[in-house]
Amino acid sequence: MSAAQNSPRVVVIGAGIVGAATAYYLTRAGAQVTVIDALTPAAGASGASDGAVSVATKRPGPMMRLAREARSLYGALERDGVLSGLFHRRSTYLFARTAEEVALLESHGADLANEGERVIALTRNDLLARIPGFGAAILAGLEVPDDGHALGYQVVNRLLAQAGVVVRRHCPVRGLSIAQRRVVGVETDDQQIAADVVVVAAGLGSSPLMGIDDVLVPRKGQLIVTDRASTKGAALPGPLMSARYLVAKRAATPGQSGVSLVIDPLRTGQFLIGSSREEGCADRQTDARTVAAILRDALEVYPALARQRVIRTFAGVRTATRDGLPIVGHHPQLAGLVIATGFEGDGICLGPLMGAAAARLACGLEAQIDIDFLTPKRFPTPAMAT
Amino acid sequence: MSEPDVLVVGGGPAGVAAAIELAQLGLTVTLAEQGSRLGGAIHRQYVGQGESPLAIPGRHRRHWQGLALGLANAGERIRVMVEAVFLGVDGDSRFLLDDRRAGKVIGLSPKAVVLAVGAIERIVPRPGWELPGVTTAGGMQLQLKETGEAPTGAILIAGNGPLPLALGAQLAAAGNPPLAILERGEPWRAALRHPAAAVAGLRSPAHVAEAAGYALRLARAGVPYRSGWSVTAIEALRQGLLVSCQHVSGRTMQHRVAHLALHDGLATNSSGLPAPVVDGVAIVRAGDCREVLGADAAISDGLRAARTIARQLCPAAPQRELARDFERELAAARRMQRSIQTLCRAADWPIAPDTVVCRCEGLRRSDLDSLQGASSAREIRLLGRFGMGACQGRSCLASVKAITAEAGASFDITVADPVVQRWPLRPVSVVALAAFSDV
Amino acid sequence: MSGTLYWMGDAVAFRAGETVAAALRRSGIDDFGPALGELRARYFCGIGSCQACLVSLNGDSLIEACLTPAREGMRLSAALPLAEEHGHE
Numbered sequence: 001m002s003a004a005q006n007s008p009r010v011v012v013i014g015a016g017i018v019g020a021a022t023a024y025y026l027t028r029a030g031a032q033v034t035v036i037d038a039l040t041p042a043a044g045a046s047g048a049s050d051g052a053v054s055v056a057t058k059r060p061g062p063m064m065r066l067a068r069e070a071r072s073l074y075g076a077l078e079r080d081g082v083l084s085g086l087f088h089r090r091s092t093y094l095f096a097r098t099a100e101e102v103a104l105l106e107s108h109g110a111d112l113a114n115e116g117e118r119v120i121a122l123t124r125n126d127l128l129a130r131i132p133g134f135g136a137a138i139l140a141g142l143e144v145p146d147d148g149h150a151l152g153y154q155v156v157n158r159l160l161a162q163a164g165v166v167v168r169r170h171c172p173v174r175g176l177s178i179a180q181r182r183v184v185g186v187e188t189d190d191q192q193i194a195a196d197v198v199v200v201a202a203g204l205g206s207s208p209l210m211g212i213d214d215v216l217v218p219r220k221g222q223l224i225v226t227d228r229a230s231t232k233g234a235a236l237p238g239p240l241m242s243a244r245y246l247v248a249k250r251a252a253t254p255g256q257s258g259v260s261l262v263i264d265p266l267r268t269g270q271f272l273i274g275s276s277r278e279e280g281c282a283d284r285q286t287d288a289r290t291v292a293a294i295l296r297d298a299l300e301v302y303p304a305l306a307r308q309r310v311i312r313t314f315a316g317v318r319t320a321t322r323d324g325l326p327i328v329g330h331h332p333q334l335a336g337l338v339i340a341t342g343f344e345g346d347g348i349c350l351g352p353l354m355g356a357a358a359a360r361l362a363c364g365l366e367a368q369i370d371i372d373f374l375t376p377k378r379f380p381t382p383a384m385a386t
Numbered sequence: 387m388s389e390p391d392v393l394v395v396g397g398g399p400a401g402v403a404a405a406i407e408l409a410q411l412g413l414t415v416t417l418a419e420q421g422s423r424l425g426g427a428i429h430r431q432y433v434g435q436g437e438s439p440l441a442i443p444g445r446h447r448r449h450w451q452g453l454a455l456g457l458a459n460a461g462e463r464i465r466v467m468v469e470a471v472f473l474g475v476d477g478d479s480r481f482l483l484d485d486r487r488a489g490k491v492i493g494l495s496p497k498a499v500v501l502a503v504g505a506i507e508r509i510v511p512r513p514g515w516e517l518p519g520v521t522t523a524g525g526m527q528l529q530l531k532e533t534g535e536a537p538t539g540a541i542l543i544a545g546n547g548p549l550p551l552a553l554g555a556q557l558a559a560a561g562n563p564p565l566a567i568l569e570r571g572e573p574w575r576a577a578l579r580h581p582a583a584a585v586a587g588l589r590s591p592a593h594v595a596e597a598a599g600y601a602l603r604l605a606r607a608g609v610p611y612r613s614g615w616s617v618t619a620i621e622a623l624r625q626g627l628l629v630s631c632q633h634v635s636g637r638t639m640q641h642r643v644a645h646l647a648l649h650d651g652l653a654t655n656s657s658g659l660p661a662p663v664v665d666g667v668a669i670v671r672a673g674d675c676r677e678v679l680g681a682d683a684a685i686s687d688g689l690r691a692a693r694t695i696a697r698q699l700c701p702a703a704p705q706r707e708l709a710r711d712f713e714r715e716l717a718a719a720r721r722m723q724r725s726i727q728t729l730c731r732a733a734d735w736p737i738a739p740d741t742v743v744c745r746c747e748g749l750r751r752s753d754l755d756s757l758q759g760a761s762s763a764r765e766i767r768l769l770g771r772f773g774m775g776a777c778q779g780r781s782c783l784a785s786v787k788a789i790t791a792e793a794g795a796s797f798d799i800t801v802a803d804p805v806v807q808r809w810p811l812r813p814v815s816v817v818a819l820a821a822f823s824d825v
Numbered sequence: 826m827s828g829t830l831y832w833m834g835d836a837v838a839f840r841a842g843e844t845v846a847a848a849l850r851r852s853g854i855d856d857f858g859p860a861l862g863e864l865r866a867r868y869f870c871g872i873g874s875c876q877a878c879l880v881s882l883n884g885d886s887l888i889e890a891c892l893t894p895a896r897e898g899m900r901l902s903a904a905l906p907l908a909e910e911h912g913h914e
């Protein structure tokens with residue numbers, strides 16, 4: 001297997017941001033890479049999401065540290081030209097509307113600062129000085145100045161182009177070929193593709209492929225796109241995120257459904273407004289009830305939105321896990337199988353970093369960062385057929 | 387407001403005819419029209435005092451009078467909502483209307499729906515088509531019918547098919563005949579080559595009379611009708627437009643005008659409309675939004691749609707005697723349309739690199755060409771932003787389809803995701819949508 | 826004429842029942858101001874489909890001039906300058 005180690009044949013299942021990043025790092029490492037997607041690149045969550053590359057909203061602890069790493073990788077990729085023009089630095093503005101949320105922002109700000117993140121506590125007046133249109137309901141805020149933004153589908157497209165791999169489209173992988181407790185390839189409708197290593201980065205579609213049952217949960221999010229508020233770039237200096245979002249994010253297992261409001265100023269001058277968290281929903285429908293609730297919330301926060309028209313709504317499906325952490329690592333029993341899924345609402349931010357880690361694992365190396373806490377081994381595995 | 391049995395969208399002849407028939411069959415109807423008056427494209431109402439100066443053909447006037455009477459007789463059974471824009475069906479199977487008078491979006495759950503949203507005009511992009519002063523021929527005609535007043539200054543009409551003739555004659559009646567009517571096809575030559583088509587066209591006395599009336603008025607006003615001519619480019623001058631035209635023989639000509647009306651045919655206004663059944667609710671299309679067959683057939687088709695729905699909603703009720711054979715009427719209209727198409731057939735010309743293709747986002751053909759490798763509709767939308775602007779692709783996707791097909795694309799950008807209900811079909815104010823309520 | 830609306834501050838007469846676009850047309854206003862990609866807004870299709878005729882009403886969200894009935898005292902302006910006044914960057 002030494003020839004294979006120098007130039008292993010790797011099949012990556014899924015051309016979302018994680019699969020695309022894995023393919024990019026694998027080709028750089030000299031692997032022979034095949035990327036397969038059931039549909040087209042970015043057909044899953046990566047093409048139906050917001051693009052906050054944000055530390056501001058992460059759960060304190062290892063996830064916050066991971067997000068900081070992930071964000072600096074974006075910076076490096078942008079500087080190196082790989083993602084030039086696609087990653088943009090901007091502040092995140094968390095805002096509070098109740099006394100409880102004010103307290104939450106305070107403790108969250110302290111947690112961020114503890115990790116070495118720059119934070120600026122803002123009074124209502126400070127906030128108004130930065131964003132004049134803020135509504136009367138806003139009591140205080142927290143600015144996280146070193147965050148950024150990237151559009152998932154643009155990153156996917158660029159990484160695949162940089163990797164020089166052609167994606168096999170409309171080619172769902174139906175199963176893995178297994179011989180002696182080792183994955184030796186994948187099966188599609190019309191062929192078997194041999195591989196030394198298989199990386200499962202198929203988002204929600206990973207479930208039947210990764211040999212671990214019942215850990216992935218769909219969590220739908222509805223998003224709203226408005227017309228342009230500006231023709232000269234983003235209409236706000238950064239996204240406005242509700243402190244209520246932190247309640248969802250800081251909980252160990254954010255099971256609850258609800259709305260965590262984000263008003264994201266896109267570089268086109270449009271707003272992207274989201275989003276619901278609808279546990280157990282994998283359809284991509286949007287409904288007027290939910291959209292109206294999001295918009296009412298958004299108007300309270302930023303009344304100037306009254307000048308806009310909604311031109312589109314869409315929904316994406318986040319892949320959540322039972323314990324709220326992504327799954328990245330070697331399969332507990334099967335050799336030659338690397339899993340990278342379960343990124344819930346953080347995959348645009350974490351995608352390139354996790355792709356880099358998955359690529360190293362696929363090449364038989366240690367990950368460049370500590371991702372032991374993401375190992376699939378934390379879930380029980382059913383006995384595998386060989 | 388209570389739930390109607392049937393929602394009818396579109397206040398043109400098809401929608402109004404369907405609403406009246408449904409009411410007569412005992413059903414309650416909400417008739418939603420985006421404009422402030424009923425009438426649709428053909429019966430756009432004159433806002434001035436007395437008679438419109440345009441000399442609208444008697445047949446069309448009688449048809450509308452009949453429909454208006456039917457509406458009045460239907461009384462409470464038909465609730466007319468004007469300035470109400472249909473936004474599509476959401477994931478909860480609500481039929482959404484942007485009720486602009488009330489300033490809010492409402493959701494209906496009717497038992498059945500008729501969609502009668504008419505046709506849109508096809509405009510093949512050419513350099514300068516996006517300039518102010520350039521309108522569609524139908525668009526110019528609607529304002530003319532509404533006001534009875536022609537635009538001032540020199541007007542050129544360049545198109546394909548019969549609509550330019552009607553517009554030209556009506557402009558003449560309003561006192562400002564066009565410089566010329568340019569027809570891209572060569573109907574006289576085509577008639578010699580396809581005599582059957584010409585004969586089929588003559589089999590409808592009403593249409594022949596209408597066309598003869600227009601021709602007479604155009605002749606009296608001295609308006610030349612030039613066949614085989616296309617507009618190839620439009621430039622903005624300090625005052626007005628410079629329109630370059632080319633004949634099939636290669637001859638060229640330029641006109642200085644204040645207004646240019648373009649028309650490359652009609653197409654169903656069906657982009658983004660929901661499927662025939664959503665969550666058990668039958669959605670029947672009627673009139674030009676189902677098949678472009680013209681004003682007379684729109685009425686027949688509206689009646690047909692109403693009967694189809696009535697059969698489903700009240701299967702036990704005795705069916706009313708079919709006094710009319712809708713299928714025959716529609717077949718006759720179809721023959722008429724085919725013969726017009728055969729007689730006026732003209733090839734589209736290539737779209738040059740710097741021609742605006744998507745007006746909403748200001749994208750040109752070269753922007754589309756630079757998307758090499760984008761080999762799905764989704765990528766063309768996401769990466770190229772084609773079809774992502776305010777008109778949601780209604781104006782550009784036909785051209786994008788033609789261009790990508792030329793390049794050998796295997797996908798059809800005009801086909802939407804079948805799994806997901808697309809809404810809003812039209813942009814809607816944030817405030818109105820935030821105020822959403824079910825009825 | 827039965828009413829007056831305002832286009833970029835200038836009075837425009839209209840007749841009851843007609844659309845904003847018809848009133849602007851009568852006053853010789855074909856150019857509705859800047860649009861994206863260095864294009865201009867203008868009346869085109871007349872049926873709400875092309876979205877080329879968008880104007881701003883009283884500084885609120887945009888409306889189609891071809892669909893909206895003219896009403897007394899309406900203050901209409903080009904769609905884009907509004908956007909620019911609160912843009913950042």
Ligand SMILES: Cc1cc2nc3c(=O)[nH]c(=O)nc-3n(C[C@H](O)[C@H](O)[C@H](O)COP(=O)(O)OP(=O)(O)OC[C@H]3O[C@@H](n4cnc5c(N)ncnc54)[C@H](O)[C@@H]3O)c2cc1C
Nearest residue numbers: 014016038044045046052173203205221316346347348349
């Ligand atoms: C509403 C919403 C907002 C979000 N906002 C943010 C945000 O602001 N910041 C952030 O960091 N993250 C955000 N996310 C999360 C982010 O979008 C996801 O975590 C990320 O896109 C996941 O990427 P992925 O590559 O793991 O999966 P996906 O993008 O879902 O890709 C999986 C791919 O695998 C393919 N596939 C599935 N099954 C098979 C099979 N059997 N064979 C072959 N191919 C298969 C699919 O077609 C798909 O293309 C948001 C998500 C949503 C839904």
Ligand SMILES: Cc1cc2nc3c(=O)[nH]c(=O)nc-3n(C[C@H](O)[C@H](O)[C@H](O)COP(=O)(O)OP(=O)(O)OC[C@H]3O[C@@H](n4cnc5c(N)ncnc54)[C@H](O)[C@@H]3O)c2cc1C
Nearest residue numbers: 396398399400420426427472503504524673674680681684
């Ligand atoms: C601009 C134009 C001008 C035309 N002029 C002529 C002519 O002079 N002579 C002729 O014979 N034919 C003309 N036609 C063809 C004409 O469409 C048919 O002859 C006939 O009017 C078809 O009737 P209909 O009821 O199917 O559609 P239409 O008469 O077009 O009626 C459709 C109605 O639906 C409404 N509508 C559309 N979308 C929505 C929505 N989302 N929500 C609510 N309401 C909506 C429209 O405002 C319209 O009132 C024209 C077509 C167009 C597009």
Ligand code: FES
Nearest residue numbers: 869870871876891
């Ligand atoms: S002119 Fe096309 S939408 Fe108004």
